[in-house]
Amino acid sequence: MGAGAGSASRGSPQRTESCPPSNVHLGDGSLWCNVVNSILSVVCVLMVQTLQQDIEALRASALEVFRACREHLQDGLSEVVAAVQRAQLCHQALLAWQSKAGHLERSLQEVNTRYELEKQKRKVLHNRLVELKGNIRVHCRIRPLLPFDKELDDAASQDSSMPAGVVHAVDDETVLVKCDRPAHALINKTYNFERVYGPAESQHAVFGDVCPLLTSLLDGYNVCILAYGQTGCGKSYTMLGPHSEEECVPARGPHSDLGILPRAAGELFRLISENPSRSLKVDVSIVEVYNNDIFDLLAKERCTVVSGPKREAPTTKAAKREVSPPTRRPVHSAEDFIALAAGSLRLRAQLATQVHARSSRSHLIITATLTTAPTCSSPADRQSHGPPLEGRPSCGRASPGSPGAQGPAEQVHAKLQLVDLAGSECAGVSGVTGLALRETSFINRSLAALADVLGALSERRGHIPYRNSQLTHFLQDVLGGDAKLLVILCVSPSRKHVAETLRCLGLGARVRQVQRGQAGGGSPASRRPRNQ
Numbered sequence: 462m463g464a465g466a467g468s469a470s471r472g473s474p475q476r477t478e479s480c481p482p483s484n485v486h487l488g489d490g491s492l493w494c495n496v497v498n499s500i501l502s503v504v505c506v507l508m509v510q511t512l513q514q515d516i517e518a519l520r521a522s523a524l525e526v527f528r529a530c531r532e533h534l535q536d537g538l539s540e541v542v543a544a545v546q547r548a549q550l551c552h553q554a555l556l557a558w559q560s561k562a563g564h565l566e567r568s569l570q571e572v573n574t575r576y577e578l579e580k581q582k583r584k585v586l587h588n589r590l591v592e593l594k595g596n597i598r599v600h601c602r603i604r605p606l607l608p609f610d611k612e613l614d615d616a617a618s619q620d621s622s623m624p625a626g627v628v629h630a631v632d633d634e635t636v637l638v639k640c641d642r643p644a645h646a647l648i649n650k651t652y653n654f655e656r657v658y659g660p661a662e663s664q665h666a667v668f669g670d671v672c673p674l675l676t677s678l679l680d681g682y683n684v685c686i687l688a689y690g691q692t693g694c695g696k697s698y699t700m701l702g703p704h705s706e707e708e709c710v711p712a713r714g715p716h717s718d719l720g721i722l723p724r725a726a727g728e729l730f731r732l733i734s735e736n737p738s739r740s741l742k743v744d745v746s747i748v749e750v751y752n753n754d755i756f757d758l759l760a761k762e763r764c765t766v767v768s769g770p771k772r773e774a775p776t777t778k779a780a781k782r783e784v785s786p787p788t789r790r791p792v793h794s795a796e797d798f799i800a801l802a803a804g805s806l807r808l809r810a811q812l813a814t815q816v817h818a819r820s821s822r823s824h825l826i827i828t829a830t831l832t833t834a835p836t837c838s839s840p841a842d843r844q845s846h847g848p849p850l851e852g853r854p855s856c857g858r859a860s861p862g863s864p865g866a867q868g869p870a871e872q873v874h875a876k877l878q879l880v881d882l883a884g885s886e887c888a889g890v891s892g893v894t895g896l897a898l899r900e901t902s903f904i905n906r907s908l909a910a911l912a913d914v915l916g917a918l919s920e921r922r923g924h925i926p927y928r929n930s931q932l933t934h935f936l937q938d939v940l941g942g943d944a945k946l947l948v949i950l951c952v953s954p955s956r957k958h959v960a961e962t963l964r965c966l967g968l969g970a971r972v973r974q975v976q977r978g979q980a981g982g983g984s985p986a987s988r989r990p991r992n993q
Protein backbone atom coordinates (compact mmCIF):
# COMPACT_ATOMS: atom_id res chain seq x y z
CA MET A 462 0.00 0.00 0.00
CA GLY A 463 2.81 2.32 0.98
CA ALA A 464 4.63 2.20 -2.35
CA GLY A 465 1.45 2.01 -4.42
CA ALA A 466 -0.15 4.72 -2.36
CA GLY A 467 3.05 6.68 -2.49
CA SER A 468 3.34 6.42 -6.24
CA ALA A 469 -0.37 7.10 -6.61
CA SER A 470 -0.05 10.10 -4.39
CA ARG A 471 2.99 11.35 -6.34
CA GLY A 472 1.31 10.61 -9.68
CA SER A 473 -1.98 12.27 -8.67
CA PRO A 474 -1.82 14.52 -5.59
CA GLN A 475 -5.46 15.82 -6.08
CA ARG A 476 -6.79 12.38 -5.78
CA THR A 477 -4.74 11.91 -2.51
CA GLU A 478 -6.26 15.12 -1.06
CA SER A 479 -9.80 14.14 -2.06
CA CYS A 480 -9.38 10.54 -0.77
CA PRO A 481 -11.43 9.47 2.21
CA PRO A 482 -9.85 8.93 5.62
CA SER A 483 -7.54 5.88 6.15
CA ASN A 484 -10.25 3.67 7.65
CA VAL A 485 -12.10 3.66 4.23
CA HIS A 486 -11.19 0.77 1.85
CA LEU A 487 -9.43 1.41 -1.43
CA GLY A 488 -12.26 -0.03 -3.50
CA ASP A 489 -14.67 2.26 -1.64
CA GLY A 490 -12.20 5.12 -2.07
CA SER A 491 -12.20 4.99 -5.85
CA LEU A 492 -15.96 4.77 -5.81
CA TRP A 493 -16.09 7.77 -3.64
CA CYS A 494 -13.78 9.55 -5.91
CA ASN A 495 -15.85 8.65 -8.91
CA VAL A 496 -19.01 9.83 -7.20
CA VAL A 497 -17.38 13.07 -6.27
CA ASN A 498 -15.99 13.45 -9.74
CA SER A 499 -19.37 12.77 -11.25
CA ILE A 500 -21.02 15.26 -8.93
CA LEU A 501 -18.32 17.80 -9.74
CA SER A 502 -18.76 17.10 -13.42
CA VAL A 503 -22.49 17.55 -13.12
CA VAL A 504 -21.99 20.74 -11.13
CA CYS A 505 -19.48 21.92 -13.68
CA VAL A 506 -21.86 21.09 -16.53
CA LEU A 507 -24.64 22.89 -14.72
CA MET A 508 -22.44 25.91 -14.07
CA VAL A 509 -21.26 25.94 -17.69
CA GLN A 510 -24.89 25.77 -18.81
CA THR A 511 -25.83 28.59 -16.47
CA LEU A 512 -22.87 30.58 -17.70
CA GLN A 513 -23.80 29.91 -21.29
CA GLN A 514 -27.37 31.04 -20.56
CA ASP A 515 -26.01 34.14 -18.87
CA ILE A 516 -23.76 34.79 -21.82
CA GLU A 517 -26.71 34.33 -24.17
CA ALA A 518 -28.82 36.69 -22.07
CA LEU A 519 -25.97 39.19 -21.97
CA ARG A 520 -25.45 38.88 -25.70
CA ALA A 521 -29.18 39.40 -26.24
CA SER A 522 -29.28 42.46 -24.02
CA ALA A 523 -26.07 43.76 -25.57
CA LEU A 524 -27.70 43.35 -28.96
CA GLU A 525 -30.76 45.12 -27.61
CA VAL A 526 -28.64 47.99 -26.28
CA PHE A 527 -26.70 48.15 -29.50
CA ARG A 528 -29.92 48.27 -31.50
CA ALA A 529 -31.35 50.97 -29.22
CA CYS A 530 -28.12 52.94 -29.48
CA ARG A 531 -28.11 52.62 -33.21
CA GLU A 532 -31.68 53.86 -33.36
CA HIS A 533 -30.88 56.78 -31.05
CA LEU A 534 -27.79 57.53 -33.06
CA GLN A 535 -29.80 57.48 -36.25
CA ASP A 536 -32.41 59.80 -34.70
CA GLY A 537 -29.69 62.11 -33.40
CA LEU A 538 -27.94 62.04 -36.72
CA SER A 539 -31.08 62.91 -38.62
CA GLU A 540 -31.71 65.76 -36.13
CA VAL A 541 -28.15 67.00 -36.62
CA VAL A 542 -28.58 66.80 -40.37
CA ALA A 543 -31.85 68.73 -40.11
CA ALA A 544 -30.18 71.31 -37.85
CA VAL A 545 -27.24 71.64 -40.25
CA GLN A 546 -29.67 72.14 -43.10
CA ARG A 547 -31.53 74.78 -41.10
CA ALA A 548 -28.22 76.45 -40.21
CA GLN A 549 -27.24 76.44 -43.85
CA LEU A 550 -30.54 78.08 -44.75
CA CYS A 551 -30.05 80.68 -41.99
CA HIS A 552 -26.51 81.26 -43.16
CA GLN A 553 -27.72 81.80 -46.69
CA ALA A 554 -30.42 84.16 -45.46
CA LEU A 555 -27.81 85.97 -43.35
CA LEU A 556 -25.50 86.28 -46.31
CA ALA A 557 -28.36 87.70 -48.33
CA TRP A 558 -29.17 90.17 -45.52
CA GLN A 559 -25.51 91.00 -45.13
CA SER A 560 -25.14 91.83 -48.76
CA LYS A 561 -28.34 93.90 -48.59
CA ALA A 562 -27.06 95.65 -45.44
CA GLY A 563 -23.71 96.26 -47.10
CA HIS A 564 -25.50 97.71 -50.07
CA LEU A 565 -27.63 99.91 -47.82
CA GLU A 566 -24.57 100.98 -45.85
CA ARG A 567 -22.78 101.93 -49.02
CA SER A 568 -25.81 103.92 -50.19
CA LEU A 569 -26.04 105.58 -46.79
CA GLN A 570 -22.36 106.44 -46.90
CA GLU A 571 -22.81 107.89 -50.36
CA VAL A 572 -25.79 109.95 -49.18
CA ASN A 573 -23.82 111.08 -46.12
CA THR A 574 -20.82 112.02 -48.20
CA ARG A 575 -23.02 113.95 -50.60
CA TYR A 576 -24.79 115.59 -47.65
CA GLU A 577 -21.46 116.54 -46.05
CA LEU A 578 -20.20 117.96 -49.34
CA GLU A 579 -23.39 119.95 -49.78
CA LYS A 580 -23.11 121.15 -46.21
CA GLN A 581 -19.51 122.22 -46.74
CA LYS A 582 -20.53 124.06 -49.91
CA ARG A 583 -23.44 125.68 -48.10
CA LYS A 584 -21.13 126.76 -45.29
CA VAL A 585 -18.58 128.20 -47.69
CA LEU A 586 -21.34 130.08 -49.53
CA HIS A 587 -22.88 131.21 -46.25
CA ASN A 588 -19.54 132.47 -44.94
CA ARG A 589 -18.79 134.23 -48.23
CA LEU A 590 -22.22 135.84 -48.09
CA VAL A 591 -21.67 136.96 -44.50
CA GLU A 592 -18.23 138.27 -45.41
CA LEU A 593 -19.65 140.11 -48.41
CA LYS A 594 -22.21 141.73 -46.16
CA GLY A 595 -19.51 142.62 -43.65
CA ASN A 596 -18.84 141.21 -40.21
CA ILE A 597 -21.04 143.78 -38.52
CA ARG A 598 -24.72 143.61 -39.26
CA VAL A 599 -27.28 146.06 -37.98
CA HIS A 600 -30.93 145.16 -37.57
CA CYS A 601 -33.61 147.39 -36.11
CA ARG A 602 -36.66 146.31 -34.14
CA ILE A 603 -39.55 148.62 -33.40
CA ARG A 604 -41.55 147.43 -30.45
CA PRO A 605 -45.32 147.93 -30.32
CA LEU A 606 -46.86 150.87 -28.51
CA LEU A 607 -47.58 149.75 -24.96
CA PRO A 608 -50.01 151.16 -22.37
CA PHE A 609 -47.20 152.88 -20.46
CA ASP A 610 -46.16 154.77 -23.63
CA LYS A 611 -49.57 156.41 -23.74
CA GLU A 612 -49.35 157.33 -20.06
CA LEU A 613 -45.97 158.93 -20.71
CA ASP A 614 -46.88 160.76 -23.87
CA ASP A 615 -48.40 163.95 -22.52
CA ALA A 616 -48.69 165.60 -25.91
CA ALA A 617 -50.52 162.67 -27.43
CA SER A 618 -52.82 162.37 -24.46
CA GLN A 619 -53.69 166.07 -24.73
CA ASP A 620 -54.11 166.14 -28.49
CA SER A 621 -55.78 162.99 -29.76
CA SER A 622 -55.20 164.05 -33.40
CA MET A 623 -51.45 163.50 -32.98
CA PRO A 624 -50.42 159.90 -33.45
CA ALA A 625 -48.62 158.41 -30.45
CA GLY A 626 -46.50 156.17 -32.67
CA VAL A 627 -43.91 158.07 -34.68
CA VAL A 628 -41.53 155.31 -35.75
CA HIS A 629 -42.59 153.08 -38.65
CA ALA A 630 -41.16 150.17 -40.62
CA VAL A 631 -41.62 151.21 -44.26
CA ASP A 632 -40.25 147.95 -45.66
CA ASP A 633 -38.02 145.22 -44.30
CA GLU A 634 -34.96 147.46 -44.58
CA THR A 635 -36.26 150.95 -43.89
CA VAL A 636 -37.37 152.82 -40.78
CA LEU A 637 -39.24 156.08 -40.99
CA VAL A 638 -39.36 158.53 -38.10
CA LYS A 639 -42.07 161.07 -38.73
CA CYS A 640 -42.95 163.46 -35.99
CA ASP A 641 -44.46 166.88 -35.78
CA ARG A 642 -43.62 168.05 -32.30
CA PRO A 643 -45.07 171.30 -30.97
CA ALA A 644 -42.39 173.99 -30.87
CA HIS A 645 -39.96 171.74 -32.77
CA ALA A 646 -39.05 171.31 -36.40
CA LEU A 647 -40.83 168.54 -38.31
CA ILE A 648 -38.90 165.29 -38.24
CA ASN A 649 -39.16 163.14 -41.34
CA LYS A 650 -36.16 160.85 -41.57
CA THR A 651 -35.52 157.41 -42.97
CA TYR A 652 -32.80 154.96 -42.00
CA ASN A 653 -31.75 151.78 -43.76
CA PHE A 654 -30.57 148.62 -42.08
CA GLU A 655 -29.99 145.02 -43.16
CA ARG A 656 -33.32 144.13 -41.59
CA VAL A 657 -36.11 146.10 -39.97
CA TYR A 658 -38.76 144.41 -37.84
CA GLY A 659 -42.08 146.16 -37.43
CA PRO A 660 -44.05 146.13 -34.16
CA ALA A 661 -46.09 143.10 -35.25
CA GLU A 662 -43.09 140.92 -36.11
CA SER A 663 -42.61 137.91 -33.94
CA GLN A 664 -39.70 136.66 -31.91
CA HIS A 665 -39.61 133.76 -34.36
CA ALA A 666 -38.96 136.15 -37.26
CA VAL A 667 -36.15 137.85 -35.36
CA PHE A 668 -34.52 134.54 -34.53
CA GLY A 669 -34.84 133.44 -38.17
CA ASP A 670 -32.21 136.07 -39.07
CA VAL A 671 -30.03 135.20 -36.08
CA CYS A 672 -29.98 131.49 -36.84
CA PRO A 673 -27.37 131.55 -39.66
CA LEU A 674 -24.89 133.10 -37.23
CA LEU A 675 -25.04 129.91 -35.19
CA THR A 676 -23.88 128.02 -38.27
CA SER A 677 -20.90 130.41 -38.39
CA LEU A 678 -20.32 129.71 -34.71
CA LEU A 679 -20.13 125.96 -35.37
CA ASP A 680 -17.73 126.75 -38.22
CA GLY A 681 -15.37 128.31 -35.68
CA TYR A 682 -16.23 132.00 -35.85
CA ASN A 683 -16.81 134.05 -32.72
CA VAL A 684 -20.31 135.47 -32.75
CA CYS A 685 -21.81 138.31 -30.77
CA ILE A 686 -25.46 139.33 -30.74
CA LEU A 687 -26.01 142.58 -29.02
CA ALA A 688 -29.26 144.40 -28.23
CA TYR A 689 -28.76 148.15 -28.11
CA GLY A 690 -31.20 150.92 -27.43
CA GLN A 691 -32.97 153.16 -25.03
CA THR A 692 -34.41 151.94 -21.75
CA GLY A 693 -37.76 150.18 -22.08
CA CYS A 694 -37.50 149.65 -25.83
CA GLY A 695 -37.46 145.83 -25.84
CA LYS A 696 -33.82 144.73 -25.54
CA SER A 697 -34.43 142.17 -22.78
CA TYR A 698 -37.63 141.08 -24.52
CA THR A 699 -35.70 140.47 -27.73
CA MET A 700 -32.69 138.76 -26.13
CA LEU A 701 -34.35 136.81 -23.32
CA GLY A 702 -38.09 136.90 -23.94
CA PRO A 703 -40.89 138.31 -21.80
CA HIS A 704 -40.33 137.99 -18.08
CA SER A 705 -43.00 136.91 -15.63
CA GLU A 706 -44.88 139.45 -13.53
CA GLU A 707 -43.15 138.46 -10.29
CA GLU A 708 -39.66 137.82 -11.48
CA CYS A 709 -37.03 139.29 -13.75
CA VAL A 710 -36.47 135.78 -15.09
CA PRO A 711 -37.79 135.22 -18.60
CA ALA A 712 -40.57 132.75 -19.24
CA ARG A 713 -39.35 129.23 -20.10
CA GLY A 714 -40.72 126.19 -21.87
CA PRO A 715 -42.56 126.02 -25.18
CA HIS A 716 -43.60 129.61 -25.67
CA SER A 717 -44.10 131.58 -28.86
CA ASP A 718 -42.51 134.66 -27.25
CA LEU A 719 -39.21 132.99 -26.37
CA GLY A 720 -36.30 135.34 -26.93
CA ILE A 721 -33.00 134.80 -28.71
CA LEU A 722 -31.27 133.15 -25.71
CA PRO A 723 -33.53 130.08 -25.34
CA ARG A 724 -33.91 129.71 -29.10
CA ALA A 725 -30.16 129.98 -29.67
CA ALA A 726 -29.50 127.46 -26.90
CA GLY A 727 -31.89 124.98 -28.58
CA GLU A 728 -30.42 125.56 -32.05
CA LEU A 729 -26.85 125.34 -30.75
CA PHE A 730 -27.41 121.91 -29.22
CA ARG A 731 -29.35 120.80 -32.29
CA LEU A 732 -26.44 121.74 -34.54
CA ILE A 733 -23.96 120.04 -32.19
CA SER A 734 -26.03 116.84 -32.18
CA GLU A 735 -25.99 116.84 -36.00
CA ASN A 736 -22.28 116.11 -35.92
CA PRO A 737 -21.48 114.22 -32.70
CA SER A 738 -18.07 113.12 -34.02
CA ARG A 739 -16.73 116.65 -33.41
CA SER A 740 -17.43 116.20 -29.67
CA LEU A 741 -17.98 119.88 -29.02
CA LYS A 742 -18.52 120.85 -25.40
CA VAL A 743 -20.30 123.97 -24.22
CA ASP A 744 -19.31 126.01 -21.17
CA VAL A 745 -21.32 129.01 -20.07
CA SER A 746 -20.27 132.10 -18.17
CA ILE A 747 -22.56 134.95 -17.21
CA VAL A 748 -21.39 138.37 -16.09
CA GLU A 749 -22.90 141.78 -15.67
CA VAL A 750 -21.12 145.08 -16.12
CA TYR A 751 -22.43 147.35 -13.43
CA ASN A 752 -21.04 150.87 -12.86
CA ASN A 753 -18.05 149.91 -15.01
CA ASP A 754 -17.23 146.86 -12.85
CA ILE A 755 -17.61 143.28 -13.94
CA PHE A 756 -19.52 140.89 -11.69
CA ASP A 757 -19.52 137.16 -12.13
CA LEU A 758 -23.16 136.13 -11.80
CA LEU A 759 -22.31 132.43 -11.66
CA ALA A 760 -20.02 133.01 -8.67
CA LYS A 761 -22.56 134.97 -6.65
CA GLU A 762 -24.47 133.26 -3.90
CA ARG A 763 -27.07 135.83 -2.96
CA CYS A 764 -29.47 137.94 -4.93
CA THR A 765 -27.59 141.15 -4.18
CA VAL A 766 -26.43 143.44 -6.86
CA VAL A 767 -23.16 145.08 -5.98
CA SER A 768 -21.68 142.52 -3.62
CA GLY A 769 -20.01 139.35 -4.73
CA PRO A 770 -16.62 138.63 -6.22
CA LYS A 771 -15.44 141.50 -8.34
CA ARG A 772 -13.55 140.77 -11.53
CA GLU A 773 -11.19 143.38 -12.82
CA ALA A 774 -11.01 143.56 -16.56
CA PRO A 775 -7.42 143.33 -17.75
CA THR A 776 -5.73 146.47 -19.01
CA THR A 777 -3.07 144.93 -21.20
CA LYS A 778 -2.82 141.81 -23.29
CA ALA A 779 -0.18 140.41 -20.90
CA ALA A 780 -2.36 141.15 -17.90
CA LYS A 781 -5.29 139.46 -19.61
CA ARG A 782 -3.64 136.09 -19.26
CA GLU A 783 -3.11 136.54 -15.52
CA VAL A 784 -6.60 137.64 -14.59
CA SER A 785 -8.83 134.80 -13.52
CA PRO A 786 -11.64 134.50 -16.04
CA PRO A 787 -15.29 134.34 -14.99
CA THR A 788 -16.69 131.05 -13.76
CA ARG A 789 -17.49 128.68 -16.60
CA ARG A 790 -20.08 125.99 -16.09
CA PRO A 791 -20.41 123.08 -18.51
CA VAL A 792 -23.90 122.65 -19.96
CA HIS A 793 -25.05 119.50 -21.72
CA SER A 794 -28.40 120.59 -23.13
CA ALA A 795 -30.42 123.66 -24.04
CA GLU A 796 -32.43 123.15 -20.84
CA ASP A 797 -29.24 123.23 -18.74
CA PHE A 798 -28.17 126.39 -20.51
CA ILE A 799 -31.51 128.17 -20.02
CA ALA A 800 -31.80 127.06 -16.38
CA LEU A 801 -28.30 128.39 -15.66
CA ALA A 802 -29.10 131.72 -17.33
CA ALA A 803 -32.45 132.00 -15.54
CA GLY A 804 -30.77 131.34 -12.18
CA SER A 805 -28.23 134.10 -12.64
CA LEU A 806 -30.71 136.59 -14.10
CA ARG A 807 -32.34 136.75 -10.69
CA LEU A 808 -29.14 138.42 -9.51
CA ARG A 809 -29.10 141.10 -12.17
CA ALA A 810 -29.36 144.74 -11.10
CA GLN A 811 -32.77 146.25 -11.82
CA LEU A 812 -34.64 149.36 -10.82
CA ALA A 813 -38.07 150.84 -11.44
CA THR A 814 -37.81 154.13 -13.31
CA GLN A 815 -40.48 156.41 -14.73
CA VAL A 816 -39.82 154.94 -18.17
CA HIS A 817 -39.55 151.27 -17.30
CA ALA A 818 -40.69 149.41 -14.20
CA ARG A 819 -37.95 146.79 -14.65
CA SER A 820 -35.11 148.84 -15.97
CA SER A 821 -31.86 146.87 -16.23
CA ARG A 822 -29.07 148.77 -14.50
CA SER A 823 -26.28 146.61 -15.86
CA HIS A 824 -25.11 145.14 -19.15
CA LEU A 825 -25.66 141.40 -19.18
CA ILE A 826 -23.20 139.24 -21.11
CA ILE A 827 -23.91 135.54 -21.53
CA THR A 828 -21.01 133.68 -23.09
CA ALA A 829 -21.16 130.14 -24.46
CA THR A 830 -17.66 128.84 -25.14
CA LEU A 831 -17.42 125.87 -27.48
CA THR A 832 -14.41 123.68 -26.83
CA THR A 833 -13.21 120.70 -28.74
CA ALA A 834 -10.62 117.90 -28.61
CA PRO A 835 -7.06 118.89 -29.62
CA THR A 836 -7.03 117.53 -33.18
CA CYS A 837 -6.51 120.22 -35.78
CA SER A 838 -9.29 120.78 -38.24
CA SER A 839 -8.99 118.99 -41.54
CA PRO A 840 -7.47 120.80 -44.53
CA ALA A 841 -10.96 120.90 -46.03
CA ASP A 842 -12.20 122.60 -42.91
CA ARG A 843 -9.37 125.08 -42.95
CA GLN A 844 -10.03 125.78 -46.60
CA SER A 845 -13.68 126.40 -45.98
CA HIS A 846 -12.96 128.58 -42.95
CA GLY A 847 -10.04 130.46 -44.39
CA PRO A 848 -6.84 131.16 -42.46
CA PRO A 849 -7.08 131.82 -38.72
CA LEU A 850 -7.41 135.53 -38.11
CA GLU A 851 -7.77 137.73 -35.11
CA GLY A 852 -11.11 137.00 -33.50
CA ARG A 853 -11.20 133.44 -34.77
CA PRO A 854 -9.74 130.74 -32.55
CA SER A 855 -6.82 128.93 -34.05
CA CYS A 856 -6.09 125.26 -33.58
CA GLY A 857 -4.06 124.62 -30.45
CA ARG A 858 -5.30 127.50 -28.35
CA ALA A 859 -6.16 126.11 -24.94
CA SER A 860 -9.32 127.22 -23.22
CA PRO A 861 -8.46 128.87 -19.92
CA GLY A 862 -10.76 128.57 -16.99
CA SER A 863 -12.63 125.62 -18.30
CA PRO A 864 -13.48 123.09 -15.61
CA GLY A 865 -12.07 120.34 -17.73
CA ALA A 866 -9.14 122.34 -19.07
CA GLN A 867 -6.42 121.00 -16.79
CA GLY A 868 -4.66 119.05 -19.50
CA PRO A 869 -3.72 120.21 -22.97
CA ALA A 870 -6.88 118.46 -24.15
CA GLU A 871 -9.31 121.27 -24.87
CA GLN A 872 -9.18 124.08 -27.38
CA VAL A 873 -11.59 126.93 -27.79
CA HIS A 874 -13.51 126.32 -30.98
CA ALA A 875 -15.59 129.51 -30.90
CA LYS A 876 -17.48 131.82 -28.56
CA LEU A 877 -21.06 132.99 -28.67
CA GLN A 878 -21.85 136.14 -26.69
CA LEU A 879 -25.38 137.29 -26.13
CA VAL A 880 -25.44 140.82 -24.78
CA ASP A 881 -28.46 142.52 -23.29
CA LEU A 882 -27.23 146.05 -22.75
CA ALA A 883 -28.61 148.38 -20.15
CA GLY A 884 -30.70 151.05 -21.86
CA SER A 885 -29.42 154.49 -22.57
CA GLU A 886 -31.60 157.01 -20.84
CA CYS A 887 -32.17 160.68 -20.42
CA ALA A 888 -32.17 161.36 -16.67
CA GLY A 889 -34.83 164.03 -17.12
CA VAL A 890 -37.22 161.52 -18.71
CA SER A 891 -36.51 158.51 -16.48
CA GLY A 892 -36.68 160.72 -13.36
CA VAL A 893 -33.76 159.01 -11.60
CA THR A 894 -31.79 160.62 -8.78
CA GLY A 895 -28.99 159.70 -6.35
CA LEU A 896 -27.52 156.23 -6.80
CA ALA A 897 -29.71 155.57 -9.82
CA LEU A 898 -28.47 158.77 -11.46
CA ARG A 899 -24.89 157.55 -10.94
CA GLU A 900 -25.87 154.24 -12.57
CA THR A 901 -27.40 156.14 -15.48
CA SER A 902 -24.20 158.07 -15.97
CA PHE A 903 -22.12 154.84 -16.01
CA ILE A 904 -24.58 153.23 -18.42
CA ASN A 905 -24.53 156.17 -20.81
CA ARG A 906 -20.74 156.43 -20.68
CA SER A 907 -20.19 152.73 -21.41
CA LEU A 908 -22.72 152.87 -24.25
CA ALA A 909 -20.89 155.87 -25.68
CA ALA A 910 -17.64 153.84 -25.45
CA LEU A 911 -19.34 150.97 -27.25
CA ALA A 912 -20.59 153.33 -29.94
CA ASP A 913 -17.02 154.59 -30.39
CA VAL A 914 -15.71 151.02 -30.74
CA LEU A 915 -18.43 150.11 -33.24
CA GLY A 916 -17.73 153.29 -35.20
CA ALA A 917 -13.98 152.58 -35.23
CA LEU A 918 -14.54 148.96 -36.24
CA SER A 919 -16.91 149.76 -39.05
CA GLU A 920 -14.52 152.44 -40.33
CA ARG A 921 -11.68 149.88 -39.97
CA ARG A 922 -9.56 152.34 -38.07
CA GLY A 923 -6.09 151.27 -36.92
CA HIS A 924 -6.86 151.96 -33.28
CA ILE A 925 -10.01 150.57 -31.71
CA PRO A 926 -10.67 152.18 -28.30
CA TYR A 927 -11.55 148.94 -26.48
CA ARG A 928 -10.02 150.08 -23.21
CA ASN A 929 -12.27 153.06 -22.71
CA SER A 930 -14.73 150.93 -20.75
CA GLN A 931 -14.90 147.56 -19.05
CA LEU A 932 -17.80 146.64 -21.34
CA THR A 933 -15.85 147.03 -24.58
CA HIS A 934 -12.76 145.52 -23.01
CA PHE A 935 -14.69 142.44 -21.97
CA LEU A 936 -16.24 142.11 -25.43
CA GLN A 937 -12.93 142.62 -27.24
CA ASP A 938 -12.76 138.99 -28.45
CA VAL A 939 -16.08 139.22 -30.21
CA LEU A 940 -15.86 142.82 -31.41
CA GLY A 941 -13.40 142.87 -34.26
CA GLY A 942 -11.24 140.46 -36.20
CA ASP A 943 -13.44 138.18 -38.24
CA ALA A 944 -15.93 137.73 -35.41
CA LYS A 945 -19.50 138.12 -36.56
CA LEU A 946 -21.38 140.90 -34.80
CA LEU A 947 -25.09 141.48 -35.01
CA VAL A 948 -26.35 144.68 -33.44
CA ILE A 949 -30.10 144.74 -32.89
CA LEU A 950 -31.21 148.31 -32.40
CA CYS A 951 -34.35 148.25 -30.29
CA VAL A 952 -36.50 151.35 -30.53
CA SER A 953 -39.70 152.53 -29.02
CA PRO A 954 -42.33 153.90 -31.44
CA SER A 955 -43.39 156.49 -28.89
CA ARG A 956 -43.29 160.22 -29.57
CA LYS A 957 -41.95 160.83 -26.07
CA HIS A 958 -38.75 158.88 -26.83
CA VAL A 959 -38.11 160.25 -30.28
CA ALA A 960 -34.87 162.03 -29.35
CA GLU A 961 -33.34 158.81 -27.94
CA THR A 962 -34.69 156.86 -30.91
CA LEU A 963 -33.00 159.24 -33.35
CA ARG A 964 -29.72 158.92 -31.46
CA CYS A 965 -29.93 155.12 -31.51
CA LEU A 966 -30.86 154.95 -35.20
CA GLY A 967 -28.11 157.46 -35.97
CA LEU A 968 -25.49 155.20 -34.39
CA GLY A 969 -26.79 152.18 -36.29
CA ALA A 970 -26.88 154.10 -39.55
CA ARG A 971 -23.28 155.26 -39.02
CA VAL A 972 -22.07 151.69 -38.53
CA ARG A 973 -24.21 150.40 -41.36
CA GLN A 974 -23.20 153.13 -43.81
CA VAL A 975 -19.49 152.42 -43.43
CA GLN A 976 -20.15 148.67 -43.73
CA ARG A 977 -22.20 149.23 -46.87
CA GLY A 978 -19.48 151.46 -48.30
CA GLN A 979 -16.95 148.67 -47.79
CA ALA A 980 -19.07 145.61 -48.52
CA GLY A 981 -21.28 146.78 -51.38
CA GLY A 982 -24.58 146.83 -49.48
CA GLY A 983 -27.92 145.44 -50.59
CA SER A 984 -29.94 146.49 -53.56
CA PRO A 985 -33.11 148.51 -52.89
CA ALA A 986 -34.90 146.30 -55.42
CA SER A 987 -34.60 143.36 -53.08
CA ARG A 988 -36.62 145.08 -50.37
CA ARG A 989 -40.02 143.74 -49.52
CA PRO A 990 -42.65 146.47 -49.03
CA ARG A 991 -44.45 146.30 -45.72
CA ASN A 992 -48.18 146.64 -45.34
CA GLN A 993 -48.83 149.10 -42.59
Ligand SMILES: Nc1ncnc2c1ncn2[C@@H]1O[C@H](COP(=O)(O)OP(=O)(O)OP(=O)(O)O)[C@@H](O)[C@H]1O
Nearest residue numbers: 604692693694695696697698703817820821883884
Ligand atom coordinates in the same frame (compact mmCIF):
# COMPACT_ATOMS: atom_id res chain seq x y z
N1 LIG B 1 -41.86 143.32 -29.44
C1 LIG B 1 -42.53 143.41 -28.28
N2 LIG B 1 -43.76 142.93 -28.17
C2 LIG B 1 -44.46 143.03 -27.02
N3 LIG B 1 -43.96 143.58 -25.89
C3 LIG B 1 -42.73 144.09 -25.93
C4 LIG B 1 -41.94 144.04 -27.12
N4 LIG B 1 -40.77 144.62 -26.85
C5 LIG B 1 -40.80 144.99 -25.57
N5 LIG B 1 -41.97 144.69 -25.02
C6 LIG B 1 -42.39 144.97 -23.64
O1 LIG B 1 -41.89 146.26 -23.32
C7 LIG B 1 -41.44 146.31 -21.99
C8 LIG B 1 -40.00 146.78 -21.95
O2 LIG B 1 -39.20 145.84 -22.63
P1 LIG B 1 -37.78 145.38 -22.09
O3 LIG B 1 -37.82 145.04 -20.65
O4 LIG B 1 -37.33 144.35 -23.00
O5 LIG B 1 -36.98 146.74 -22.26
P2 LIG B 1 -35.41 146.98 -22.20
O6 LIG B 1 -35.03 147.65 -23.44
O7 LIG B 1 -34.71 145.74 -21.85
O8 LIG B 1 -35.33 148.02 -21.00
P3 LIG B 1 -34.10 148.31 -20.01
O9 LIG B 1 -32.97 148.71 -20.85
O10 LIG B 1 -34.59 149.42 -19.16
O11 LIG B 1 -33.89 147.07 -19.26
C9 LIG B 1 -41.61 144.93 -21.42
O12 LIG B 1 -42.81 144.89 -20.68
C10 LIG B 1 -41.73 144.06 -22.63
O13 LIG B 1 -42.52 142.91 -22.37
